[in-house]
Amino acid sequence: MPEGKIIKALSGFYYVLDESKESGKVIQCRARGIFRKNKVTPLVGDYVVYQAEHDKEGYLLEVKERTNELVRPPISNVDQAVLVFSATEPTFSTSLLDRFLVLVEANHIKPIICITKIDLLKTEEARETIQAYADDYRQMGYDVHLTSTIERDGIEQLTPHFHNKITVFAGQSGVGKSSLLNAMSPDLALKTNDISTHLGRGKHTTRHVELIHTAEGLIADTPGFSSLEFTGIEAEDLDLYFLDIKEKSRACKFRGCLHVKEPGCAVKEAVENEEIREYRYQHYLEFLTEIKDRKPRY
Structure with missing residues (x-):
């Protein structure tokens, strides 16, 4: 039976990227009733076995064992999380960063810290403060990248991390996650506009998780961690x-x-x-x- 990875879930359909074929076809699948019976909900990121009725449609037969699973956003087998925080506007928060780090570490996901908008630091004191924080976290063992999408600082160093990985983005609001994606993959310009729209908070906005190809990897098009509570951590x-x-x-x-x-x-x-x-x-x-x-x- 063919196998693949769920890259989108929407309205009861699961879109499976068939990784065994060079063509990289996406098959629209429904889940068999056995999943409901066994109380298993397929997630974006799942590796699955499916049965294709023809080139474009099929049924999920099995969900392979997961390395990890997030509830909000609902996604599995995440390799890494890019924690995006701005150097200023909004102000850099070590408390919020540490909260995200705990949540990521607890889910066995590798964190990468990305501090954006360094071009907006106008004084030497402000630059030294951010650099000192970056040095602190590097000393602890974390990957830390200082970036500017305006001046394209740090983008080339960040991009190789995404190769063959499933990545989620999380962090403060208003830090320019979409701008960062655009800087890494300019061909995603239209796509990130779509992301910005459907990640809004309006009543009628679509909220679904999808994996998008960029920088030779898959990035989760998701609002990131919508719950920052330490549920399940003792x-x-x-x-x-x-x-x-x-x-x-x-x-x-x-x-x-x-x-x-x-x-x-x-x-x-x-x-x-x-x-x-x-x-x-x-x-x-x-x-x-x-x-x-x-x-x-x-």
Whole structure:
């Protein structure tokens, strides 16, 4: 049976890119009743087995095992997330960035940090501040790219990351995600206008997930993470999603240390010695409190 990848889901139809054929045909498929019976909902990004009735239509028979699965947006097998934040307009927020990083790490997705609009930094002090943040996150082990779509700074360095990958974009509103896509692939100009329109918040806008070809990979045409709550993340696991804290926590005296008031905490010691940035530790404490105060779901 032929296999492929779902690149769009709309109105009960699943559009499967047949990757076994050189032609790269897209087959419009419906899901068999067995999926409903087994409570399996096919997602964009799924690798599937399908049966083609003819060149353009068929039925899904099987969904292959997923490496990961997001609820909002509904997509699976995501390789990486580009977290897009502007250097200014809106102001760069380490708190929001750390929230996104935790969500991405918890879903076993590789994060790439992209700071846009660096051309709008008019003072040396402002440039040094952003550069210092970029250096901090690089030191933690993250890929960080400083970009300007106006001056095309950093675009060539960012583009190779997308080769043969499924990528989602997420981050602050108004940071110029569409402009970034356009800068990477100018032939997508019309497509990104469509994206901007149907990612709007109006009552009558279409909201669906679709994978679009660009930069030799597939990018999810989606509003990104619409839920920023730490659902499913437990307090004792939070430090796993802060790379700098995770590294130091191995030396804590007590197993299961939450790095708050416990004696012999290597993380608190690292903060005092400025080996972990104070703002990162404060965000960890804020998120920990939020998780502990979360109302249980029954």
